[in-house]
Amino acid sequence: MNLILLAPEDIENHRLARVTDPRRLRHLREVHRATPGDRLTLGVLGGGIGQGELLALDDREATFRLDGLDQPPPPALPVHLVLALPRPRMLARSLEHATALGVKAITLLHTRRVEKSYWQSPELAAEKIHQHLVLGLEQARDTLLPTVTLEKGFRPFVEERLPGLLEGRRGLLAHPGMAQACPRGIDDPTLLLVGPEGGFIPWEVEKLLEAGCEGIHLGPRILRVETAVTALLARLF
Structure with a gap:
């Protein structure tokens, strides 16, 4: 703390x-x-x-x-993180890490390789999510809570919500095997999409690319979700 x-x-x-x-x-x-x-x-x-x-x-x-609480918190990252819902223990770490790094908008998304049981986890209770966000703020000396949105359907997300999220943002789909390496040091408003353990299935990748996202990769190594999120945010911003 x-x-x-x-x-x-x-x-x-x-x-x-x-x-x-x-x-x-x-x-x-x-x-x-x-x-x-x-x-x-x-x-x-x-x-x-x-x-x-x-x-x-x-x-x-x-x-x-x-003695005067008048100093501003550190600047936020210009990113909305869309994260395929991780397993509960990994979710806790991912929320804390993303918050500590300055992410202020997080969407937790259902995809084919997300176990349906994950959506029943106590870690998704509003109070538990709040606790993890607070831990991230305390770590980074920040005071502004991120917003967390739950999206339990992939197709409705892609067809109904994604177009609005991409307005004014650069969509980056992080997935192994994409042709483009993850860019470095950008400052564009960005929508960053990260898949579950095992990655997005090919159909999901296709739909996200068709919606206007750019495919990027972090190299040949396959990383745990919380490691990949941290590495992507650090490299991008």
């Missing part, structure tokens, strides 16, 4: 903040080993970043005096 992320309701009179949830308190005690008088980096969810002095810390509450 490189940022103590406060909810707006944690703040009193614009000067004091109180943290009461067990996860953040445990992190303050066990990782930061914080003691009264320490100055830590704080941020408000959806707002600014600054410093705060720890006034008190016990098993039930931490109290901070705020």
Whole structure:
């Protein structure tokens, strides 16, 4: 936790903040080993970043005096990530990594090689998704939550939603065997599509290319989903 992320309701009179949830308190005690008088980096969810002095810390509450939370969060990446729904454990890591890297729009998509049981996972509960996004924000000292959209049908997504997402964006389909290597250092608004374990099936690749996406690859190695997402984002932006 490189940022103590406060909810707006944690703040009193614009000067004091109180943290009461067990996860953040445990992190303050066990990782930061914080003691009264320490100055830590704080941020408000959806707002600014600054410093705060720890006034008190016990098993039930931490109290901070705020010194102006007026610094902006780091800039977002100009990308909408469309990710074939990974297995639950991999989903958690992928959400955290993408959020830490600055992705602000994520679509989780059903494809042929996505197990239908994945859609029943507790990891897709709104509260669990929120937890993983917050962990990514805390890691990167960010305060702006991504939006996460669930798309449970591939054909409706391609036919009804994809054309709108591609308006004003460059569509990049990351898939092994594509002719073009992943570009480097772009700043175009981008729609990045990443398949599941085993990749998109040929019919899905065909439909995405027909819709206007460019096929790209990361080389001959086959990577895990969370590794591929991180590598693609780092190389692209």
